[in-house]
Amino acid sequence: GEDVEQSLFLSVREGDSSVINCTYTDSSSTYLYWYKQEPGAGLQLLTYIFSNMDMKQDQRLTVLLNKKDKHLSLRIADTQTGDSAIYFCAADSGTYKYIFGTGTRLKVLA
Amino acid sequence: GAGVSQSPSNKVTEKGKDVELRCDPISGHTALYWYRQSLGQGLEFLIYFQGNSAPDKSGLPSDRFSAERTGGSVSTLTIQRTQQEDSAVYLCASSLVSAEQFFGPGTRLTVL
Secondary structure, eight states: OOOEEEOSEEEEETTSOEEEEEEEOOTTOOEEEEEEEOTTSOEEEEEEEETTOSEEEETTEEEEEETTTTEEEEEESSOOGGGOEEEEEEEEOSSSOEEEOOOEEEEEEO | OOSOEEEOSEEEEOTTOOEEEEEEOOTTOOEEEEEEEOTTOOEEEEEEEETTSOOBOTTOOSTTEEEEEGGGSOEEEEEOSOOGGGOEEEEEEEESTTSOOEEOOOEEEEEO
């Protein structure tokens, strides 16, 4: 079945860039999403990219999509301590169902 | 507030007891989803409601799990005869059809 994979942990220093990677298997995915989950909170949509795009930039966030390799990345520029959270990649399966990755826990060191 | 709300925020129960988890979606959202988030796991889809259509129950892990949505609004997820492996955070989300899903804060269920 469809699968979305992410590395579990990433640690960066404040002010550096963070790059969180994700791979997915379903080539029919129309949209790919990045969600952020802060401790004790639900998921918050950060950004998304349509499958016919290869890049989307939104302030400090840059999403890159390599559709051939089914690889998605989220770059956070000038990472701040407030960016510490779990980041989930999700792919729609061509329907209302999202397939979520395991989440990458980002730790920002002051 | 106008967001998705869930109750209780935390639930501790004994193995074998039944629990009910509640979700209040955003007003006007016709689609409602339940997910389970286990430690170190991604979000596992459980069930999807859309308007008056039959729900998609394909993600429910066993017949101990059931959910209903009354009047197209509030939803209740029921777990009967809870087991320790049911311990997880249960997340609810709502959306307009085929649009961004808005998540609630979740209910953390601990089965002792």
